[in-house]
Amino acid sequence: MRYKILLIDNNCAFVKSTKIFLESKGYLVNTACNGQEGFQKVKEEFPDLILLDMMMTYKTEGLRIVKAITADAAIKDIPIIKIIEERKKFSNETKFNQINLQDKNVIEKPINYKQLLNNISACLQKRSSQHYKDTEMVENLIKKWEGKEGNLIMILHEVQNYYGYIPRGIAFDLTRCLNIPLARIYEVISFYNYFKLEPPGKHIISICMGTACYLKGAPQLFKKIKDILTIEDGEITQDGIFQLQSVRCLGCCGLAPVIMIDGKIYGNLKADDLVEIIAEYTNKEEKTSCR
Numbered sequence: 001m002r003y004k005i006l007l008i009d010n011n012c013a014f015v016k017s018t019k020i021f022l023e024s025k026g027y028l029v030n031t032a033c034n035g036q037e038g039f040q041k042v043k044e045e046f047p048d049l050i051l052l053d054m055m056m057t058y059k060t061e062g063l064r065i066v067k068a069i070t071a072d073a074a075i076k077d078i079p080i081i082k083i084i085e086e087r088k089k090f091s092n093e094t095k096f097n098q099i100n101l102q103d104k105n106v107i108e109k110p111i112n113y114k115q116l117l118n119n120i121s122a123c124l125q126k127r128s129s130q131h132y133k134d135t136e137m138v139e140n141l142i143k144k145w146e147g148k149e150g151n152l153i154m155i156l157h158e159v160q161n162y163y164g165y166i167p168r169g170i171a172f173d174l175t176r177c178l179n180i181p182l183a184r185i186y187e188v189i190s191f192y193n194y195f196k197l198e199p200p201g202k203h204i205i206s207i208c209m210g211t212a213c214y215l216k217g218a219p220q221l222f223k224k225i226k227d228i229l230t231i232e233d234g235e236i237t238q239d240g241i242f243q244l245q246s247v248r249c250l251g252c253c254g255l256a257p258v259i260m261i262d263g264k265i266y267g268n269l270k271a272d273d274l275v276e277i278i279a280e281y282t283n284k285e286e287k288t289s290c291r
């Protein structure tokens, strides 16, 4: 399997020589000469790895792309190797730079190509085990639904059930294996409400807005949850921990007003109870991340 690398840099000579070098090592290399074009290509081509010049036309261009990529759930896991001119110059010139210069995936020009290859292979190794599982899963699904009518929708259903959304990398694998244009796959995904393009939150909070709950104070609960989590209906918190959704009747009207978190019902609630309930989940997450 040949990995796809996207090189984003406005220095034509550097781009040309690096592309030739990496292609000679078996990588497929595509290039972009500015941040805007680069970001567009990341979304369209879903490379396995990005090599990004941190200072192109303007000093914070690279940083802006890193932020845009990490804010996009579909592409945020693509590893980025950041290229800088000189550590000293970079830290002096970008007063507000938020790049950790000790990060082993920050490399300096002139590039030490041996170091670059080591970094690339370390990043890709981490990525390849997940990619292998994904590819294997897609191939099994294709075998299962091969030649059957409506197979694209059935495959997408299985992918959605498995991941909770349709990862962009899987959509790319499907275009390759089914020989269907990517645009057609996204047309189907966006037509059906059931398919999601972003990973779901880790804990799903469903708030009942059915009549019984509504009359017993669901709107106040809803407002309180939105204030605590600073998200709106249907949104996911920035850390990906909570997802909020309003629903119609959870089937336990006698306990109104009701919310459900990951299938567990909380009934007869008052707005103030919510702080403690949500803290219970937040604390659990904090403990898990400390281990």
Ligand code: FES
Binding pocket: 208, 209, 210, 211, 212, 213, 214, 248, 249, 250, 251, 252, 253, 254, 256, 258
């Ligand atoms: S209306 Fe809320 S549980 Fe039925």
